[in-house]
Amino acid sequence: MIPIAKPYLTADEAQAAYDTILTGWITQGPRVAEFEEKFAAYTGAKYAVAVSNCTTALHLAMIVAGVGAGDEVICPSMSYVATANCIKYVGAKPVFAEVIPSTYNIDPFDAEKKITSKTKAILIVHQIGMPADIDAFKKLADKHNLKLIEDAACAAGSSYKGKKIGSHSELVCFSFHPRKVISTGDGGMVTTNNEAYYNRMKLLRQHGMSVNDRVRHESSKIMFEDHVEVGYNYRMTDIQAAVGIKQLEKLDWIVSERRKIAMQYINAFKEIDCIRLHIEQEGYFSNYQSFSIYLKDNCPLTRNELMQKLLDAGVSSRRGIVNTHRETAYSTEYADLKLPVSENAADNSIILPLYIPMKQADIDKVIESFKMLVGVPVA
Numbered sequence: 333m334i335p336i337a338k339p340y341l342t343a344d345e346a347q348a349a350y351d352t353i354l355t356g357w358i359t360q361g362p363r364v365a366e367f368e369e370k371f372a373a374y375t376g377a378k379y380a381v382a383v384s385n386c387t388t389a390l391h392l393a394m395i396v397a398g399v400g401a402g403d404e405v406i407c408p409s410m411s412y413v414a415t416a417n418c419i420k421y422v423g424a425k426p427v428f429a430e431v432i433p434s435t436y437n438i439d440p441f442d443a444e445k446k447i448t449s450k451t452k453a454i455l456i457v458h459q460i461g462m463p464a465d466i467d468a469f470k471k472l473a474d475k476h477n478l479k480l481i482e483d484a485a486c487a488a489g490s491s492y493k494g495k496k497i498g499s500h501s502e503l504v505c506f507s508f509h510p511r512k513v514i515s516t517g518d519g520g521m522v523t524t525n526n527e528a529y530y531n532r533m534k535l536l537r538q539h540g541m542s543v544n545d546r547v548r549h550e551s552s553k554i555m556f557e558d559h560v561e562v563g564y565n566y567r568m569t570d571i572q573a574a575v576g577i578k579q580l581e582k583l584d585w586i587v588s589e590r591r592k593i594a595m596q597y598i599n600a601f602k603e604i605d606c607i608r609l610h611i612e613q614e615g616y617f618s619n620y621q622s623f624s625i626y627l628k629d630n631c632p633l634t635r636n637e638l639m640q641k642l643l644d645a646g647v648s649s650r651r652g653i654v655n656t657h658r659e660t661a662y663s664t665e666y667a668d669l670k671l672p673v674s675e676n677a678a679d680n681s682i683i684l685p686l687y688i689p690m691k692q693a694d695i696d697k698v699i700e701s702f703k704m705l706v707g708v709p710v711a
């Protein structure tokens with residue numbers, strides 16, 4: 333069976349975790365600080381704050397952006413459910429906008445239509461690694477005096493207009509879950525150029541504690557901490573950070589290897605009339621965290637039939653990104669909401685296996701099985 337995804341982890345990461353465990357410093361400490369510095373430098377952002385996962389990263393971003401009860405935040409419904417959940421955590425209301433069919437990224441025109449006097453922020457998502465049009469949303473945020481937050485859970489290593497994701501706006505949240513391009517088991521990061529946001533997020537992730545363990549540990553004078561606001565325990569451990577540092581060193585290589593496989597799929601499928609691929613426009617550079625295909629009306633099989641037949645042939649696939657407003661946790665509140673583009677996209681998309689290293693024979697098998705099933709003769 334060809335799996336859908338696999339994290340790229342080697343003896344380097346295992347050794348780094350091993351070495352860290354033996355230092356005796358296993359929760360947030362020097363490795364976390366080093367990972368933050370290196371991640372900030374990689375993205376080109378001034379600061380980075382490591383946290384336990386991207387969901388907690390998004391929660392902190394909402395808090396420091398000042399989003400709270402009674403506010404509305406515009407985001408795509410078509411995303412992983414954590415995107416909307418973090419808005420709920422602060423008592424605000426997710427207002428769902430449509431996506432653009434060619435990229436599945438939030439549509440700036442529809443987002444603008446959804447702005448009301450209660451709108452506080454726009455949360456954009458770089459869907460499965462393809463950057464959203466950040467400049468369009470920056471303009472929109474400026475025009476209406478809104479905060480802009482990026483859910484870049486899938487987008488480590490992607491770039492927009494020649495700059496890495498993480499450097500364009502004030503709050504950019506990343507995930508290191510094994511399903512993303514680099515992993516620390518679980519893990520997350522927020523990059524920012526805003527010093528006040530940076531300092532507050534560092535407090536909030538560690539119980540609101542004024543003195544962190546490392547400073548106290550290294551001090552020659554006795555020190556007592558104060559808890560200056562109600563915070564959280566959203567720490568990353570040094571074991572995870574040590575793995576993350578190794579993963580980060582390989583990130584550009586991992587992305588280039590993933591892109592080689594994506595380009596093979598694109599070349600093999602670009603002439604097929606009954607599907608639509610997500611091709612990068614000029615200025616957009618995807619890490620291809622996933623390879624998604626849209627099945628048009630004239631496709632000989634439904635998406636679910638295709639998934640079953642691929643499975644029968646030994647090829648895993650996934651349905652791709654869901655619509656949050658149709659998930660049970662949201663469907664009552666949003667029962668009257670219709671998002672035809674997002675709903676159609678979610679019902680007719682399929683994600684194919686893409687991971688590294690992927691054997692050429694397996695890439696060929698995915699290509700041939702897919703072509704055969706959508707009725708294209710295989711050479």
Ligand SMILES: *Cc1c(COP(=O)(O)O)cnc(C)c1O
Nearest residue numbers: 385386387412414415485507509
């Ligand atoms: C994976 C994902 C998340 C959640 O990331 P975790 O690190 O698992 O919390 C949030 N948003 C999007 C778009 C994702 O793909």
